[in-house]
Amino acid sequence: MLAEDLLLVDTQSTLWDAARPLLEVAVRLEQGDDIYAWHGWDRKQIDAFLAHLPAHCTLIAGVWETVSHENATQDKEQLVLCCICEVIEGQVHSIRTYEAFSDESLPPITELEPGFEDARLLMNSARERIAPVAWALFTDKDTWDEWMFTAGEDDSVIDKGELLASLARQGRCVLMGSQVAHNHH
Numbered sequence: 303m304l305a306e307d308l309l310l311v312d313t314q315s316t317l318w319d320a321a322r323p324l325l326e327v328a329v330r331l332e333q334g335d336d337i338y339a340w341h342g343w344d345r346k347q348i349d350a351f352l353a354h355l356p357a358h359c360t361l362i363a364g365v366w367e368t369v370s371h372e373n374a375t376q377d378k379e380q381l382v383l384c385c386i387c388e389v390i391e392g393q394v395h396s397i398r399t400y401e402a403f404s405d406e407s408l409p410p411i412t413e414l415e416p417g418f419e420d421a422r423l424l425m426n427s428a429r430e431r432i433a434p435v436a437w438a439l440f441t442d443k444d445t446w447d448e449w450m451f452t453a454g455e456d457d458s459v460i461d462k463g464e465l466l467a468s469l470a471r472q473g474r475c476v477l478m479g480s481q482v483a484h485n486h487h
Contacts, residue, residue: 303332311398320383342453342460352392359436360428361387366416367443381414403427441475
């Protein structure tokens with residue numbers, strides 16, 4: 303699942319605090335035995351997903367949360383997680399956040415919106431700097447939490463791919479990338 307020489311980029315960024323716990327879980331899953339599960343996830347399921355990806359690609363997860371500011375007249379969508387993983391031959395070789403891509407071609411993190419235009423900019427940037435995007439998931443915090451933490455009875459493993467597809471069919475998240483057209487049910 304994780305490459306032996308995993309590269310962590312921009313670990314001092316503001317978005318890294320949201321990505322760190324995911325990395326810690328991945329390490330626990332990788333080091334656990336075949337029956338270890340975390341909120342419906344297990345290593346076998348993740349390894350199978352990674353094995354079906356192109357030989358060199360990226361995965362992106364972008365999560366927004368609605369925040370209220372005291373002096374603002376309306377709530378604002380704020381990016382709270384943007385994790386970009388480079389996958390080579392079924393192993394995650396690098397993990398970075400949106401802030402690793404900061405330059406003039408992308409909006410500042412405070413202006414990044416959960417719309418198609420900014421998603422496309424991010425995906426193009428990942429393709430140009432790392433590798434083509436196999437999958438990109440863009441969603442709100444509630445949907446992300448539901449996907450991440452839903453488990454079967456007694457925390458048993460569930461089909462996280464089917465759960466995500468169900469959430470996408472409900473319009474609660476957007477899946478984009480080169481793998482989308484090949485994996486519809």
